[in-house]
Amino acid sequence: MDLDLGVLIASQERLETALSHVVHPERTQIFLMDDGVCAQGAPRLRALIDAGAEVALCAQDAESRGMHPYDGGPRFGSQYDHARMMRDAACVVAATHAGTTKSRPAGPRRRIGVTLTADPRENPTATVQALRSAVGYLGCELDVRIKLGSRALSLLGDEPPREVLRHLSTLRGLGTKIEPLPGGPIDVEVIW
Amino acid sequence: MSATLDLTGEVCPYTFVRTKLRLEELRLGDELLVIVDHPPAAENVPRSLRGEGHEVVSVDKDGSKFYIRAIKRKSHRLEGAT
Numbered sequence: 001m002d003l004d005l006g007v008l009i010a011s012q013e014r015l016e017t018a019l020s021h022v023v024h025p026e027r028t029q030i031f032l033m034d035d036g037v038c039a040q041g042a043p044r045l046r047a048l049i050d051a052g053a054e055v056a057l058c059a060q061d062a063e064s065r066g067m068h069p070y071d072g073g074p075r076f077g078s079q080y081d082h083a084r085m086m087r088d089a090a091c092v093v094a095a096t097h098a099g100t101t102k103s104r105p106a107g108p109r110r111r112i113g114v115t116l117t118a119d120p121r122e123n124p125t126a127t128v129q130a131l132r133s134a135v136g137y138l139g140c141e142l143d144v145r146i147k148l149g150s151r152a153l154s155l156l157g158d159e160p161p162r163e164v165l166r167h168l169s170t171l172r173g174l175g176t177k178i179e180p181l182p183g184g185p186i187d188v189e190v191i192w
Numbered sequence: 193m194s195a196t197l198d199l200t201g202e203v204c205p206y207t208f209v210r211t212k213l214r215l216e217e218l219r220l221g222d223e224l225l226v227i228v229d230h231p232p233a234a235e236n237v238p239r240s241l242r243g244e245g246h247e248v249v250s251v252d253k254d255g256s257k258f259y260i261r262a263i264k265r266k267s268h269r270l271e272g273a274t
Contacts, residue, residue, distance in 0.1 A: 059232035060204045078236035079205035084243060136205035139212055139240075141268060170209075 003029055006089030008082065008190065009036035010096040010129065018095035019044055021102065026052035029089065031082045032074060033058040034096070034129045037067060040074050049074070056081040079136030086112055086188060087140045094190040097126065105187035111143040113186030116152035124163045127152070130192035131167035138174050145186055146171065146178040153180060194223040199233070200257065207233045208240035215246065218264050223249070226260040234258035244268065 004027040009018045012035050022028050025048045032039060037057045039045060049055050049072065056077030062068075069076045086092060087110070092103045098117050114134045120127035130146075137144045148155060155178065160168060171178065197214045199207055211226055218224060228234055237260055238248040245266035252259045 058204065059230075059236070063232075076232050076235075078208065078232065078240070080208045080236060080240040080243065083205075132205055135209060139205055139209040170206075 002027055003085070003089045004091060005029070006085035006092045007031070008033070008085070008092070008094040008096075009039065010034040010094075010192075011036055012038045013097075014095035014100055015039045015042055016044065017100055018093055019048065021091075021093045022048060022053065028053045029081075029085045030055045030074075031057065031077070031085055033061050033079075033082065033133070034125070035061075035065075036095075037062040037065060040067065045074070046072065058082070079133060080139065082133060083136040083140035083142065086110075086137060087142055092188045094188075096190065096192050098191045101189045101191055103188040107187075109143065110187040111145060111185065112137050113145050113147055113183065113189045115147040115149065115181070115189060115191045116155065117149040117191060119151040120155055120161050120164055124161050126192045127155070127161070128163050128167065130190070131164055131171065133190070134176065135167055135170050138171070138176065144171070144176050145183055146176060147183040147186075148178065148180050150181075156180075193219065194225065196225045196227070198227045199237075200227055200229045202228070202233075203230075204233070204236070207237050211237055211241065212244065212268060215262075215264050216268060220264055220267065222264050224262050224264065226262065227257055228260065229257050231258070234260065238262070 007030045055074040057074045059076035118126045134144050241262045247263040249261040
């Protein structure tokens with residue numbers, strides 16, 4: 001399948017906005033994570049699956065919310081599905097609680113900008129989800145840049161929250177730039 | 193040559209990232225045995241292996257663990273994840 005569109009949905013409230021970008025379901029991949037997995041039974045999503053869209057969700061996020069797979073529903077996948085979608089889709093829509101972006105990267109080698117806007121001490125969940133996504137992107141050999149908004153700058157300090165330590169260590173070990181906004185150029189943006 | 197990677201207790205995305213890193217250390221044609229205990233990982237790790245061009249020979253279950261045998265068929269390059 002030529003992948004025209006990849007849609008990341010990490011916020012249940014942004015489901016309809018994100019899905020409004022779908023034109024050709026048979027050439028669309030959708031990935032649900034964070035509380036976006038709560039939308040797994042949404043009628044619009046079911047209709048897109050029936051129309052040929054490939055829909056997967058983060059099994060870890062779903063199981064942590066007591067969810068289980070069901071016939072005709074999204075496949076219980078992993079961050080590999082997410083990363084591969086970011087790598088292969090001609091156009092990427094990313095919908096999180098922080099906002100929705102639409103990117104149309106040119107060329108096969110793409111730089112993914114993961115922008116953190118929340119204070120990790122106040123909202124560790126968003127930060128954890130952003131950083132684990134970024135680790136997944138590296139697993140698909142994507143070039144990742146972590147960009148920090150003013151409220152997220154504490155990640156550069158000596159004592160980031162415990163929940164993010166492993167992800168930060170991995171990202172740094174794999175040579176990922178973690179820098180304040182605006183940072184360098186990127187091709188695909190995901191804002192958390 | 194064959195190698196074993198025990199990912200018991202490991203969480204996504206480190207299941208497929210660590211698998212990929214371990215494969216980097218092997219030669220083409222070498223076999224890797226990956227052990228996981230999270231049922232979705234028993235499907236998703238093989239999926240990532242096939243997606244990256246490797247051969248999945250078998251997936252077997254013994255008790256609460258899954259044993260995924262794969263053969264390295266392609267070269268990739270990452271650095272070191274912990």
